[in-house]
Amino acid sequence: MPTAPRAPWSRRPVSVAAVALLVAVAGALWIAAPKRSVSTDNAYLQADSSVVAPKVRGLVAEVLVRHDQHEHRGDPLVRIDAEEFDARVASAAAELQNALSGVAAANAALVALDAEEKLAASNVHAARTSIRSAEAQQSLAEADRKRFDALIASGAVARRDAEQYRTAAVTAQANAEHSRAEFAVSRGQASVIRAKRLTLQANLAQAEAAVANAKAALDLARQDQTNTLVRAPIDGVVGDRQVEPGDYVKPGSRLLTVVPLDALYVIANFKETQTARMVVGQDARVDVDALPGQTLHGHVESFAPGSGSQFSLLPFEPGTGNFTKIVQRVPVRIRFDPGQAALARLRPGLSSTVTVKLIASPSMQAAR
Numbered sequence: 001m002p003t004a005p006r007a008p009w010s011r012r013p014v015s016v017a018a019v020a021l022l023v024a025v026a027g028a029l030w031i032a033a034p035k036r037s038v039s040t041d042n043a044y045l046q047a048d049s050s051v052v053a054p055k056v057r058g059l060v061a062e063v064l065v066r067h068d069q070h071e072h073r074g075d076p077l078v079r080i081d082a083e084e085f086d087a088r089v090a091s092a093a094a095e096l097q098n099a100l101s102g103v104a105a106a107n108a109a110l111v112a113l114d115a116e117e118k119l120a121a122s123n124v125h126a127a128r129t130s131i132r133s134a135e136a137q138q139s140l141a142e143a144d145r146k147r148f149d150a151l152i153a154s155g156a157v158a159r160r161d162a163e164q165y166r167t168a169a170v171t172a173q174a175n176a177e178h179s180r181a182e183f184a185v186s187r188g189q190a191s192v193i194r195a196k197r198l199t200l201q202a203n204l205a206q207a208e209a210a211v212a213n214a215k216a217a218l219d220l221a222r223q224d225q226t227n228t229l230v231r232a233p234i235d236g237v238v239g240d241r242q243v244e245p246g247d248y249v250k251p252g253s254r255l256l257t258v259v260p261l262d263a264l265y266v267i268a269n270f271k272e273t274q275t276a277r278m279v280v281g282q283d284a285r286v287d288v289d290a291l292p293g294q295t296l297h298g299h300v301e302s303f304a305p306g307s308g309s310q311f312s313l314l315p316f317e318p319g320t321g322n323f324t325k326i327v328q329r330v331p332v333r334i335r336f337d338p339g340q341a342a343l344a345r346l347r348p349g350l351s352s353t354v355t356v357k358l359i360a361s362p363s364m365q366a367a368r
Helices: 012-032 083-154 159-226 341-345 362-367
Strands: 037-046 050-052 058-063 076-080 229-231 236-239 256-259 265-271 283-288 295-303 329-336 351-357
Touching (some): 265 283
Antiparallel strands (some): 058 076, 283 295, 283 351, 295 329
């Protein structure tokens, strides 16, 4: 009886095994291959908002903006009652006028002293001239007295005839001493005037310093008066308005916040293992949860100088306690590309998913 033909080996198991092997190899290659992009849903929109606070204290007289109102830089927001500050300006202005009057009086005293100084110098000169004249008369009278004394001694002249010359000599000596005394007095007066000038100059310097202080006080009072009108520091939209008319506010107290909606950006917190090939300038895709189906485009603008935990209230301390390695996240700033209509609908705080297209360019990595 002839034997039955031997059945050929089935190729199905071989084919399945080959496919499985190929899938495994492809999966391994895909896992090992560098990623073309990285993504995170730990991303939120932010803006560099400006908190508005007053520089002076007082009662709020008027709030000049509504909630969610768009404002430009310099627009008035809140007006504080300025009655007290107006009075301070008036008082400071009066103090300045008083100080200016003091300077004028000091200058007038110096001008008057100039006349006194000239008169004193003239008196000194006159006294010096008088001394010279008196000394000359004294010398002449003394010479006459000596000549007549010699004549009396020789008997050529009677004693009574020489008495007038003796009297004249005594009178001339007295006049000379009087002139010397007047000269001393005039010099003393000149010294007093010089000392008085130093005093008046010191008074003038003090008055000028008082003027400078009064001007500074007036400038400060005017500045406070100006600061009663609180203005917008930047362009943006008013948010978180906490002030109402009648509130008593102090310097630094929060009144409201101005949010620049035209300068929003995204802070995407990528895992540290995702940032190895991420560099500034790479394209980014942003999917905002509030705008389903719409994709926004941007680029990597900068990297934070530390992981997010480094700037928290309680920074991560790996050297204390039982160490457990935790993957850190690095805040990456994503700036939107301009000209996208959907940007007008964005608000700070919205959640988003960010995908960054990686570029393995060594030059871009070096620029990071």
